[in-house]
Amino acid sequence: MTEERTRPQDHGAGEGGEHPVLLRLTGVSRRYGERQALHPLDLELAAGRCTVLFGHNGSGKSTLLRLACGRDRPTTGTALFDGRPVDEDDPQVRARVAVTGDTVAFYPDLTVREHLELITVAHDVADAGAWIDQVLADRRLAGHADQLPSALSSGQTQALQLAAALVRPRDLLVLDEPEQRLDPGARTRLAALLVAEKNDGVAVLLATHQVELARAVADHVLVLEDGRIIAEGGPDVLDSAQEPVAPGALGGAG
Numbered sequence: 001m002t003e004e005r006t007r008p009q010d011h012g013a014g015e016g017g018e019h020p021v022l023l024r025l026t027g028v029s030r031r032y033g034e035r036q037a038l039h040p041l042d043l044e045l046a047a048g049r050c051t052v053l054f055g056h057n058g059s060g061k062s063t064l065l066r067l068a069c070g071r072d073r074p075t076t077g078t079a080l081f082d083g084r085p086v087d088e089d090d091p092q093v094r095a096r097v098a099v100t101g102d103t104v105a106f107y108p109d110l111t112v113r114e115h116l117e118l119i120t121v122a123h124d125v126a127d128a129g130a131w132i133d134q135v136l137a138d139r140r141l142a143g144h145a146d147q148l149p150s151a152l153s154s155g156q157t158q159a160l161q162l163a164a165a166l167v168r169p170r171d172l173l174v175l176d177e178p179e180q181r182l183d184p185g186a187r188t189r190l191a192a193l194l195v196a197e198k199n200d201g202v203a204v205l206l207a208t209h210q211v212e213l214a215r216a217v218a219d220h221v222l223v224l225e226d227g228r229i230i231a232e233g234g235p236d237v238l239d240s241a242q243e244p245v246a247p248g249a250l251g252g253a254g
């Protein structure tokens with residue numbers, strides 16, 4: 001399944017058929033008090049490539065994502081985006097790194113469309129109206145454009161979180177379990193979308209519990225357990241990774 005789409009703006013990542021490294025984590029770890037949430041690890045992610053983080057609840061996926069997008073600072077090591085320390089307060093990082101996760105809050109008195117308009121204004125997107133219409137249609141939200149977030153179902157709320165990342169420019173897209181609460185059709189469209197992102201030269205960092213989604217988009221897989229990498233490699237790594245993962249954690253994959 002393919003998805004007709006273009007990006008609102010292209011910063012040029014992945015041009016020339018190359019895959020330059022955009023994200024480079026070196027020896028990053030994160031400790032919360034006595035809890036070592038993430039042991040030191042290295043990760044490189046290039047334009048047009050997707051790395052999938054896989055592992056049990058509490059294995060460290062979200063912790064790693066927060067370090068990768070500059071929402072949190074590593075206890076040790078360095079996290080660089082295009083050679084700059086990843087810091088969400090850095091306007092250049094903020095302009096190029098789009099994040100969708102589990103903690104997106106919406107304004108209760110702004111409609112779905114108004115949320116997306118706000119984001120396009122903040123990111124100076126040209127022709128935003130047409131672009132927003134396309135993203136709303138792709139995410140099956142066109143019929144809900146004038147509704148408040150409180151009127152959305154949980155799956156539609158998840159779709160809006162994704163839409164919020166898609167109406168803005170990005171060279172790195174960081175997603176924390178975006179498949180949650182999506183129906184099978186929406187999950188299939190999500191997989192197609194992430195493949196399209198890679199084809200556009202976007203670097204994709206995805207934490208997921210869904211094997212099918214991981215297989216569809218991953219170039220590289222990291223399996224985490226208790227904050228350590230226990231397996232790493234191509235999508236085939238998922239074959240052995242499925243065994244120890246509790247069936248309920250796979251999000252109905254299969």
Ligand SMILES: Nc1ncnc2c1ncn2[C@@H]1O[C@H](COP(=O)(O)OP(=O)(O)OP(=O)(O)O)[C@@H](O)[C@H]1O
Nearest residue numbers: 032035036037055056057058059060061062063064
């Ligand atoms: N702010 C925090 N303070 C203390 N401990 C934390 C904090 N955030 C995460 N942790 C701990 O770090 C470990 C890793 O958590 P993390 O959220 O990264 O796991 P995860 O793999 O994303 O899990 P899930 O699949 O449930 O989303 C867990 O043991 C968690 O309790």
